Amino acid sequence: MAKVLLDDVWKIYPGNVEAAKEINLEIKDHEFMVLVGPSGCGKSTTLRMVAGLEEISRGTITIGDRVINDVPPKDRDIAMVFQNYALYPHMTVYNNLAFGLKLRKYKKAEIDKRVREAADILDIAELLERRPKALSGGQRQRVAVGRAIVRKPSAFLFDEPLSNLDAKMRVQMRVEIGRLHHQLDTTMIYVTHDQTEAMTMGDRITVMKDGLIQQVAEPTVLYDNPANRFVAGFIGTPPMNFYEGHIARENGGLVFNEGGFAIPVPTQWQDALGAYADKPIVFGARPEDVGSAQAEQVEGAPRIRAKVDVVEPMGSETYCHLNTGKTTFISRMDAHRECAVGEEMDLAVYLGKSHFFDPETDKTVDLPRD
Protein backbone atom coordinates (compact mmCIF):
# COMPACT_ATOMS: atom_id res chain seq x y z
CA MET A 1 0.00 0.00 0.00
CA ALA A 2 1.41 3.34 -0.93
CA LYS A 3 0.73 6.84 -1.98
CA VAL A 4 2.37 8.08 -5.16
CA LEU A 5 3.60 11.65 -5.37
CA LEU A 6 4.72 13.47 -8.51
CA ASP A 7 6.48 16.73 -7.73
CA ASP A 8 7.02 19.08 -10.67
CA VAL A 9 7.71 16.17 -13.00
CA TRP A 10 8.68 16.79 -16.63
CA LYS A 11 9.41 14.52 -19.56
CA ILE A 12 11.28 16.05 -22.45
CA TYR A 13 11.98 13.61 -25.27
CA PRO A 14 14.86 14.15 -27.70
CA GLY A 15 13.92 16.84 -30.22
CA ASN A 16 12.62 18.95 -27.32
CA VAL A 17 9.23 17.19 -27.25
CA GLU A 18 7.66 18.27 -23.96
CA ALA A 19 5.43 15.26 -23.40
CA ALA A 20 4.68 15.98 -19.72
CA LYS A 21 5.08 19.37 -18.07
CA GLU A 22 5.08 20.48 -14.43
CA ILE A 23 3.08 17.45 -13.30
CA ASN A 24 2.12 17.92 -9.66
CA LEU A 25 -0.07 15.10 -8.51
CA GLU A 26 -0.73 13.21 -5.30
CA ILE A 27 -2.34 9.80 -5.62
CA LYS A 28 -3.49 8.79 -2.16
CA ASP A 29 -2.98 5.42 -0.57
CA HIS A 30 -5.79 3.05 -1.77
CA GLU A 31 -6.99 5.59 -4.31
CA PHE A 32 -8.20 4.76 -7.83
CA MET A 33 -6.83 7.62 -9.91
CA VAL A 34 -7.64 7.90 -13.61
CA LEU A 35 -5.49 9.86 -16.05
CA VAL A 36 -7.59 10.88 -19.03
CA GLY A 37 -7.09 13.08 -22.08
CA PRO A 38 -6.89 12.99 -25.86
CA SER A 39 -4.27 11.03 -27.79
CA GLY A 40 -0.76 12.38 -27.31
CA CYS A 41 -1.51 14.41 -24.17
CA GLY A 42 1.16 12.62 -22.12
CA LYS A 43 -0.82 10.03 -20.14
CA SER A 44 1.34 7.01 -21.00
CA THR A 45 4.50 9.05 -20.59
CA THR A 46 3.45 10.05 -17.08
CA LEU A 47 2.52 6.50 -16.12
CA ARG A 48 5.71 5.08 -17.62
CA MET A 49 7.79 7.47 -15.53
CA VAL A 50 6.06 6.12 -12.41
CA ALA A 51 6.73 2.56 -13.62
CA GLY A 52 10.37 3.34 -14.35
CA LEU A 53 10.07 2.55 -18.05
CA GLU A 54 10.84 6.15 -18.96
CA GLU A 55 13.49 8.34 -17.41
CA ILE A 56 12.29 11.43 -15.54
CA SER A 57 13.67 14.61 -17.14
CA ARG A 58 12.97 16.86 -14.17
CA GLY A 59 11.24 16.64 -10.77
CA THR A 60 10.80 13.76 -8.32
CA ILE A 61 8.47 10.81 -7.99
CA THR A 62 7.89 9.28 -4.56
CA ILE A 63 6.18 5.96 -3.86
CA GLY A 64 5.36 5.46 -0.20
CA ASP A 65 8.16 7.48 1.38
CA ARG A 66 10.86 6.50 -1.09
CA VAL A 67 12.04 8.72 -3.94
CA ILE A 68 12.17 6.32 -6.86
CA ASN A 69 13.76 8.43 -9.60
CA ASP A 70 16.82 6.19 -9.68
CA VAL A 71 15.22 2.94 -8.52
CA PRO A 72 15.05 0.32 -11.30
CA PRO A 73 11.51 -0.74 -12.35
CA LYS A 74 11.74 -4.19 -10.79
CA ASP A 75 12.50 -2.70 -7.37
CA ARG A 76 9.65 -0.17 -7.37
CA ASP A 77 7.09 -2.59 -5.95
CA ILE A 78 4.49 -1.74 -8.59
CA ALA A 79 2.91 -3.78 -11.35
CA MET A 80 1.77 -2.55 -14.72
CA VAL A 81 -0.92 -3.88 -17.06
CA PHE A 82 -0.67 -2.80 -20.68
CA GLN A 83 -3.07 -2.55 -23.58
CA ASN A 84 -1.07 -5.18 -25.46
CA TYR A 85 -0.84 -7.65 -22.67
CA ALA A 86 1.34 -10.14 -24.62
CA LEU A 87 0.86 -13.38 -22.72
CA TYR A 88 3.42 -16.13 -23.34
CA PRO A 89 1.59 -18.19 -26.01
CA HIS A 90 3.38 -21.48 -25.36
CA MET A 91 2.69 -21.40 -21.60
CA THR A 92 -0.49 -22.38 -19.77
CA VAL A 93 -2.42 -19.73 -17.89
CA TYR A 94 -0.96 -21.16 -14.70
CA ASN A 95 2.58 -20.68 -15.94
CA ASN A 96 1.81 -17.25 -17.33
CA LEU A 97 0.72 -16.25 -13.84
CA ALA A 98 3.62 -18.00 -12.14
CA PHE A 99 6.37 -16.84 -14.48
CA GLY A 100 7.21 -13.51 -12.84
CA LEU A 101 7.35 -15.12 -9.41
CA LYS A 102 9.62 -17.94 -10.65
CA LEU A 103 11.99 -15.34 -12.04
CA ARG A 104 12.03 -13.72 -8.62
CA LYS A 105 12.86 -17.10 -7.09
CA TYR A 106 9.74 -17.48 -4.97
CA LYS A 107 9.22 -20.92 -3.38
CA LYS A 108 6.98 -23.31 -5.30
CA ALA A 109 4.35 -23.50 -2.55
CA GLU A 110 4.14 -19.71 -2.29
CA ILE A 111 3.83 -19.39 -6.08
CA ASP A 112 1.04 -21.97 -6.14
CA LYS A 113 -0.82 -20.19 -3.35
CA ARG A 114 -0.60 -16.82 -5.06
CA VAL A 115 -1.55 -18.14 -8.50
CA ARG A 116 -4.65 -19.88 -7.11
CA GLU A 117 -5.63 -16.83 -5.07
CA ALA A 118 -5.36 -14.57 -8.14
CA ALA A 119 -7.26 -17.09 -10.27
CA ASP A 120 -10.07 -17.14 -7.71
CA ILE A 121 -10.25 -13.38 -7.51
CA LEU A 122 -10.44 -13.13 -11.30
CA ASP A 123 -12.71 -16.13 -11.76
CA ILE A 124 -10.27 -17.92 -14.07
CA ALA A 125 -9.55 -20.94 -11.86
CA GLU A 126 -11.14 -23.20 -14.49
CA LEU A 127 -8.76 -21.93 -17.16
CA LEU A 128 -5.39 -22.53 -15.50
CA GLU A 129 -4.39 -25.42 -17.77
CA ARG A 130 -5.36 -23.69 -21.01
CA ARG A 131 -3.05 -21.78 -23.31
CA PRO A 132 -3.79 -18.13 -24.23
CA LYS A 133 -4.99 -18.95 -27.74
CA ALA A 134 -7.86 -20.94 -26.24
CA LEU A 135 -9.12 -17.87 -24.30
CA SER A 136 -11.47 -15.04 -25.20
CA GLY A 137 -10.16 -11.45 -25.26
CA GLY A 138 -11.69 -10.74 -21.87
CA GLN A 139 -10.22 -13.91 -20.35
CA ARG A 140 -6.76 -13.02 -21.69
CA GLN A 141 -7.12 -9.58 -20.19
CA ARG A 142 -7.94 -11.17 -16.86
CA VAL A 143 -4.81 -13.30 -17.04
CA ALA A 144 -2.80 -10.14 -17.73
CA VAL A 145 -4.31 -8.54 -14.62
CA GLY A 146 -3.61 -11.78 -12.75
CA ARG A 147 0.08 -11.51 -13.55
CA ALA A 148 0.07 -8.17 -11.78
CA ILE A 149 -1.98 -9.41 -8.83
CA VAL A 150 0.30 -12.35 -7.96
CA ARG A 151 3.10 -9.91 -7.31
CA LYS A 152 1.10 -8.19 -4.54
CA PRO A 153 2.46 -4.80 -5.52
CA SER A 154 1.89 -1.66 -3.48
CA ALA A 155 0.43 0.02 -6.56
CA PHE A 156 -1.09 -1.09 -9.87
CA LEU A 157 -0.60 0.87 -13.08
CA PHE A 158 -2.94 0.30 -16.02
CA ASP A 159 -2.35 1.74 -19.49
CA GLU A 160 -5.57 1.47 -21.54
CA PRO A 161 -5.98 -2.18 -20.57
CA LEU A 162 -9.45 -2.49 -22.12
CA SER A 163 -9.00 -0.87 -25.50
CA ASN A 164 -8.52 -4.18 -27.32
CA LEU A 165 -11.86 -5.50 -26.12
CA ASP A 166 -15.24 -5.09 -27.80
CA ALA A 167 -17.69 -2.57 -26.34
CA LYS A 168 -19.67 -5.06 -24.27
CA MET A 169 -16.61 -6.75 -22.82
CA ARG A 170 -15.14 -3.34 -22.00
CA VAL A 171 -18.14 -2.44 -19.88
CA GLN A 172 -17.94 -5.80 -18.10
CA MET A 173 -14.19 -5.54 -17.40
CA ARG A 174 -14.67 -1.95 -16.26
CA VAL A 175 -16.98 -3.20 -13.53
CA GLU A 176 -14.59 -6.04 -12.68
CA ILE A 177 -11.59 -3.77 -12.30
CA GLY A 178 -13.68 -1.55 -10.04
CA ARG A 179 -14.58 -4.59 -7.97
CA LEU A 180 -10.95 -5.67 -7.93
CA HIS A 181 -9.96 -2.30 -6.55
CA HIS A 182 -12.40 -2.69 -3.67
CA GLN A 183 -11.24 -6.22 -3.02
CA LEU A 184 -7.49 -5.57 -3.13
CA ASP A 185 -7.78 -2.09 -1.63
CA THR A 186 -4.57 -1.04 -3.37
CA THR A 187 -3.52 2.21 -5.03
CA MET A 188 -4.32 2.11 -8.74
CA ILE A 189 -3.41 4.53 -11.51
CA TYR A 190 -5.43 3.94 -14.64
CA VAL A 191 -4.81 5.58 -18.01
CA THR A 192 -7.57 5.91 -20.61
CA HIS A 193 -8.67 8.29 -23.34
CA ASP A 194 -12.27 7.24 -22.74
CA GLN A 195 -14.07 9.77 -20.58
CA THR A 196 -16.85 7.30 -19.73
CA GLU A 197 -14.28 4.88 -18.32
CA ALA A 198 -12.74 7.76 -16.38
CA MET A 199 -16.07 8.92 -14.96
CA THR A 200 -17.27 5.47 -13.96
CA MET A 201 -14.04 4.07 -12.51
CA GLY A 202 -12.12 6.89 -10.88
CA ASP A 203 -12.23 7.97 -7.25
CA ARG A 204 -10.60 11.03 -8.77
CA ILE A 205 -9.74 11.97 -12.32
CA THR A 206 -6.76 13.88 -13.70
CA VAL A 207 -7.58 15.52 -17.02
CA MET A 208 -4.55 16.21 -19.23
CA LYS A 209 -4.02 18.11 -22.46
CA ASP A 210 -0.77 18.92 -24.29
CA GLY A 211 1.36 17.50 -21.46
CA LEU A 212 -0.32 19.69 -18.85
CA ILE A 213 -2.75 18.81 -16.07
CA GLN A 214 -6.01 20.70 -16.64
CA GLN A 215 -7.87 19.64 -13.49
CA VAL A 216 -7.79 16.99 -10.77
CA ALA A 217 -11.11 16.26 -9.10
CA GLU A 218 -13.80 13.73 -8.27
CA PRO A 219 -16.00 12.76 -11.24
CA THR A 220 -19.06 14.78 -10.23
CA VAL A 221 -16.94 17.84 -9.42
CA LEU A 222 -15.32 17.67 -12.87
CA TYR A 223 -18.73 17.35 -14.45
CA ASP A 224 -20.42 20.14 -12.49
CA ASN A 225 -17.49 22.50 -12.06
CA PRO A 226 -15.04 22.12 -14.94
CA ALA A 227 -12.02 24.42 -14.55
CA ASN A 228 -11.98 25.39 -18.21
CA ARG A 229 -13.65 24.95 -21.55
CA PHE A 230 -11.47 21.97 -22.45
CA VAL A 231 -12.52 19.96 -19.39
CA ALA A 232 -16.14 21.06 -19.87
CA GLY A 233 -16.11 19.76 -23.44
CA PHE A 234 -14.10 16.61 -22.78
CA ILE A 235 -16.09 15.22 -19.86
CA GLY A 236 -19.69 14.25 -20.65
CA THR A 237 -21.48 12.68 -23.64
CA PRO A 238 -22.95 14.24 -25.60
CA PRO A 239 -20.54 17.08 -24.76
CA MET A 240 -21.46 20.44 -23.27
CA ASN A 241 -22.90 22.95 -25.76
CA PHE A 242 -20.87 26.12 -26.24
CA TYR A 243 -22.44 29.33 -27.52
CA GLU A 244 -20.15 32.18 -28.57
CA GLY A 245 -21.56 35.62 -28.00
CA HIS A 246 -20.99 38.75 -25.95
CA ILE A 247 -22.27 40.44 -22.84
CA ALA A 248 -24.41 43.52 -23.56
CA ARG A 249 -25.73 46.14 -21.16
CA GLU A 250 -29.48 46.49 -21.27
CA ASN A 251 -31.79 48.49 -18.98
CA GLY A 252 -29.15 48.70 -16.26
CA GLY A 253 -28.54 44.94 -16.33
CA LEU A 254 -26.45 42.51 -18.36
CA VAL A 255 -27.59 40.19 -21.12
CA PHE A 256 -25.72 37.38 -22.85
CA ASN A 257 -26.35 37.82 -26.55
CA GLU A 258 -25.56 35.04 -28.99
CA GLY A 259 -27.06 36.84 -31.97
CA GLY A 260 -29.92 34.41 -32.41
CA PHE A 261 -31.04 34.45 -28.77
CA ALA A 262 -30.41 36.46 -25.62
CA ILE A 263 -30.31 35.40 -21.98
CA PRO A 264 -30.64 37.95 -19.16
CA VAL A 265 -27.77 37.51 -16.67
CA PRO A 266 -29.16 36.69 -13.20
CA THR A 267 -28.65 39.50 -10.67
CA GLN A 268 -26.23 37.50 -8.50
CA TRP A 269 -23.89 36.96 -11.49
CA GLN A 270 -23.82 40.57 -12.68
CA ASP A 271 -20.73 41.48 -10.63
CA ALA A 272 -18.69 38.54 -11.87
CA LEU A 273 -19.72 39.06 -15.50
CA GLY A 274 -19.50 42.88 -15.41
CA ALA A 275 -15.86 42.67 -16.54
CA TYR A 276 -17.08 41.15 -19.82
CA ALA A 277 -19.57 43.92 -20.66
CA ASP A 278 -19.32 44.70 -24.40
CA LYS A 279 -16.79 41.87 -24.76
CA PRO A 280 -16.94 38.39 -26.23
CA ILE A 281 -17.69 35.47 -23.93
CA VAL A 282 -18.70 31.80 -24.28
CA PHE A 283 -21.83 30.42 -22.65
CA GLY A 284 -21.89 26.68 -21.86
CA ALA A 285 -24.90 24.50 -21.08
CA ARG A 286 -25.06 20.72 -21.02
CA PRO A 287 -27.53 18.92 -23.32
CA GLU A 288 -29.64 17.89 -20.31
CA ASP A 289 -29.99 21.53 -19.28
CA VAL A 290 -31.45 22.72 -22.59
CA GLY A 291 -35.00 21.73 -23.51
CA SER A 292 -35.13 18.87 -21.01
CA ALA A 293 -38.21 18.25 -18.88
CA GLN A 294 -36.30 19.62 -15.87
CA ALA A 295 -35.35 22.84 -17.68
CA GLU A 296 -38.89 23.32 -19.00
CA GLN A 297 -40.28 23.13 -15.45
CA VAL A 298 -38.32 26.16 -14.22
CA GLU A 299 -40.66 29.12 -14.20
CA GLY A 300 -39.43 32.07 -16.23
CA ALA A 301 -36.43 30.10 -17.56
CA PRO A 302 -34.72 31.90 -20.45
CA ARG A 303 -35.21 30.36 -23.88
CA ILE A 304 -33.10 29.48 -26.88
CA ARG A 305 -34.83 29.68 -30.26
CA ALA A 306 -33.47 27.10 -32.68
CA LYS A 307 -34.34 24.89 -35.61
CA VAL A 308 -34.20 21.08 -35.46
CA ASP A 309 -31.54 19.51 -37.74
CA VAL A 310 -31.46 15.86 -36.69
CA VAL A 311 -33.50 13.76 -34.25
CA GLU A 312 -31.84 10.74 -32.57
CA PRO A 313 -34.26 8.67 -30.48
CA MET A 314 -32.28 6.72 -27.87
CA GLY A 315 -35.28 4.98 -26.34
CA SER A 316 -35.14 6.41 -22.83
CA GLU A 317 -34.51 9.91 -24.19
CA THR A 318 -34.03 11.74 -27.48
CA TYR A 319 -30.94 13.64 -28.63
CA CYS A 320 -32.22 16.53 -30.65
CA HIS A 321 -29.59 18.34 -32.75
CA LEU A 322 -30.49 21.97 -33.34
CA ASN A 323 -29.04 25.21 -34.66
CA THR A 324 -29.64 28.83 -33.79
CA GLY A 325 -28.47 30.00 -37.21
CA LYS A 326 -25.01 30.46 -35.71
CA THR A 327 -24.46 27.69 -33.18
CA THR A 328 -25.22 23.99 -33.49
CA PHE A 329 -26.02 22.20 -30.24
CA ILE A 330 -27.71 19.17 -28.71
CA SER A 331 -30.72 18.95 -26.43
CA ARG A 332 -31.33 15.82 -24.41
CA MET A 333 -35.08 15.69 -24.47
CA ASP A 334 -37.70 13.57 -22.86
CA ALA A 335 -38.37 10.64 -25.22
CA HIS A 336 -42.02 11.58 -25.51
CA ARG A 337 -41.48 15.18 -26.53
CA GLU A 338 -42.45 15.82 -30.12
CA CYS A 339 -39.71 17.30 -32.23
CA ALA A 340 -39.49 17.12 -36.01
CA VAL A 341 -36.71 18.00 -38.40
CA GLY A 342 -37.10 21.57 -39.64
CA GLU A 343 -39.30 22.60 -36.71
CA GLU A 344 -38.55 25.86 -34.84
CA MET A 345 -38.48 25.44 -31.08
CA ASP A 346 -38.09 27.64 -28.02
CA LEU A 347 -36.08 25.60 -25.55
CA ALA A 348 -35.87 26.44 -21.88
CA VAL A 349 -32.33 26.70 -20.43
CA TYR A 350 -31.61 25.65 -16.87
CA LEU A 351 -29.05 28.23 -15.73
CA GLY A 352 -28.24 26.57 -12.39
CA LYS A 353 -25.55 24.37 -13.94
CA SER A 354 -24.55 26.57 -16.85
CA HIS A 355 -21.13 28.22 -17.18
CA PHE A 356 -19.39 31.12 -18.82
CA PHE A 357 -15.88 30.78 -20.25
CA ASP A 358 -13.33 33.49 -20.93
CA PRO A 359 -12.64 33.24 -24.67
CA GLU A 360 -8.99 34.29 -24.26
CA THR A 361 -7.92 31.98 -21.42
CA ASP A 362 -10.70 29.35 -21.83
CA LYS A 363 -11.02 29.47 -18.01
CA THR A 364 -14.42 29.07 -16.38
CA VAL A 365 -15.68 32.37 -14.96
CA ASP A 366 -16.16 31.97 -11.22
CA LEU A 367 -19.84 32.60 -10.44
CA PRO A 368 -21.55 32.64 -7.05
CA ARG A 369 -23.86 29.61 -6.75
CA ASP A 370 -26.44 28.92 -4.09
Ligand SMILES: Nc1ncnc2c1ncn2[C@@H]1O[C@H](COP(=O)(O)OP(=O)(O)OP(=O)(O)O)[C@@H](O)[C@H]1O
Ligand atom coordinates in the same frame (compact mmCIF):
# COMPACT_ATOMS: atom_id res chain seq x y z
N1 LIG B 1 10.00 7.99 -27.38
C1 LIG B 1 9.48 9.16 -27.75
N2 LIG B 1 10.22 10.10 -28.39
C2 LIG B 1 9.71 11.29 -28.75
N3 LIG B 1 8.43 11.65 -28.51
C3 LIG B 1 7.65 10.78 -27.89
C4 LIG B 1 8.12 9.48 -27.46
N4 LIG B 1 7.09 8.84 -26.86
C5 LIG B 1 6.04 9.67 -26.90
N5 LIG B 1 6.36 10.84 -27.50
C6 LIG B 1 5.48 12.01 -27.70
O1 LIG B 1 5.08 12.47 -26.43
C7 LIG B 1 3.72 12.91 -26.45
C8 LIG B 1 2.93 12.16 -25.40
O2 LIG B 1 2.88 10.79 -25.73
P1 LIG B 1 2.09 9.73 -24.82
O3 LIG B 1 2.37 8.39 -25.39
O4 LIG B 1 2.41 9.96 -23.41
O5 LIG B 1 0.58 10.15 -25.11
P2 LIG B 1 -0.78 9.47 -24.59
O6 LIG B 1 -1.54 10.51 -23.85
O7 LIG B 1 -0.49 8.20 -23.89
O8 LIG B 1 -1.55 9.19 -25.97
P3 LIG B 1 -2.43 7.92 -26.44
O9 LIG B 1 -3.83 8.17 -25.91
O10 LIG B 1 -2.41 8.04 -27.94
O11 LIG B 1 -1.81 6.67 -25.93
C9 LIG B 1 3.24 12.68 -27.87
O12 LIG B 1 3.32 13.89 -28.56
C10 LIG B 1 4.20 11.65 -28.42
O13 LIG B 1 4.35 11.80 -29.82
Ligand SMILES: [Mg+2]
Ligand atom coordinates in the same frame (compact mmCIF):
# COMPACT_ATOMS: atom_id res chain seq x y z
MG1 LIG C 1 -0.89 6.18 -24.30
